[in-house]
Amino acid sequence: MRETVRRVIEQLDSVSPRLTLEVDGHELPVTNLDKELWPAAGRRKPLTKRDLLRYFARVSPWMLPHLADRPLFVTRFPNGIGGKSFFQKHWDPVPPFVRTVSIYSRAGDTDGDYIICENVATLLWLGQMAGLELHAWYSRTERAPDALGRGKRFTGSEAALDKSVLNYPDFVVFDLDPYLYSGKEARGAEPELHRRAFQRTRALALRVREQLARLGLETWVKTSGRTGLHLYLPIVRDLDFDAARGIAETIGQHALREHPREVTVEWAVERRKGKIFFDYNQNSRGKSLAVPYSPRQHAAGTVSTPVGWDEIESVYPTDFTLRTVPDRLERDGDPWAGILESKQDLGAILEAGSAG
């Protein structure tokens, strides 16, 4: 893998605006390499599509494990983060090196092809299409090792999909999203990142972690890459999405009860003002938060970045950008490596807790 990455970086060092990259024996035409996806701002230089491809190549050894076997959708920004963006779930056709999986969709009452990103070439292909924000399902197409009995038929009907392994998530997730305004936002705009809001979000995350730790549950944290934090609770796959959402809601309602001044679970955005939105509703099949190391739509070129609980007090979302994250990974590795080996059997842990 490292050799693949090194060779891709070498090819991208060419000054030509269009290239045909050779990646693991596959050919991938890339164009408009000098297109600015993140425009220059103040003293900050712009980030181009070439920078994005370089980034994807360099982080791929740590990022790809988080994408393995997961249906993926992306938000594309063909004219950069200031331009129009759109979600893309289904693709036709795809290059030969891209794995696809056919999954039933209730929306059209039909099967559709999702892509699965399992190699450097696919990641770069997404980058070529200005697919900046990557969203992967919380469930996987593969059964080993903790979901061996589950079905592998994902097509034809909702019922088949309900019974399949794709209905069993690896994580219960929470999105802590501060609706604390800096005061500089335009009317009706989303709150901007600022120190006080992040401090409060971090304090809440630490309290939630502590609460769950008391029950014997270990929580993992990453920056959203925008203003908030994402909390993941890796679980053994014997609870389906409905169960995961029930659990998430229980935890969210508990947080609301414990911290009524900090937490909101309101749907109406205007009612979230001044509080941190504790979003437990993302625990649904087909929904997703940005994956670890996914770039985000933010002027600083921020990246959703896993962090250790021991460093959370000293980090800030803009520390982690397309420019800094590859060095960080090469130096310290991925704090979330092994998250799937740390899965927790919720039922067993809770029963043990009640016995003792």
Added chain:
Amino acid sequence: MARAIWSGSISFGMVTIPVKLYGATESKDIAFNLLHTSCGTRLKQMRWCPTDEAEVPWNETARGYEYAKGQFVVLTEEDFEKLPLPSKHTIDLSAFVAESEIDPVFYERSYYLAPDERAEKPYALLFQALEEKKLAAVATITIRKKEQLCVLRPQAGVLMLETLYYPDEIRAQPEVEIKTAKVSGRELEMAFTLIDLLRKPFDPAEYKDNYREALEKLIEAKLEGRDVVTAPAARETKVIDLADALRKSVEAARKGAKPKAAASRRRTAPAARRRTRKVS
């Protein structure tokens, strides 16, 4: 901007202007729930039939108009549907008047009118015409099944729609006798001086709801002191002990039951709304 509460079009001679309507005002009154003081549970309203001494489900209810004491005429959904509502999705302009001709007592609610897609041009035309002529347009609009009189007026770059009370909804002046007392020139001069002292431009920002502010502070203080009444854990959503609640969720899931039917039923609506928000 907030969600449009109505969309349709203004019909103005041969021109139709697709528009959306947004509320221009909102009440900031703090709402309270009624609790049972002994247990802190939020009280439920019930439809109670004193004859049968039983709670009545919605499907056994009908709307009755009391035409004489204890005598009702019943109207069904079909009856309501038969009612004529001519201006269903249009704002029909019927007359142009000077704004000063409308007494403020007629104003009911204010809305902003925004042009819908590709309607900027005719919208601008109507706006400019009204502004330059210094006129307002009288019209009718049907909002929530009720036809209302309204007036469109240009205001700071946007067309405002003000719903008006119908004349028979305005009460007559109170029938108290207001005696005409005699006032001297000196007294009038004094009144003028006082008025001149307090004469200034109207700045709404100078005024605020002191009562609400005090109420908010009181609520904050109560929260700070954790003077919070918690409803008992009657159902699974209302839990005090997290471990217990989680255990129940997991057990329910293991049994194959949906742990929270309410949560899964709600799924579609929030998901749709979520799309208007950023993806995290």
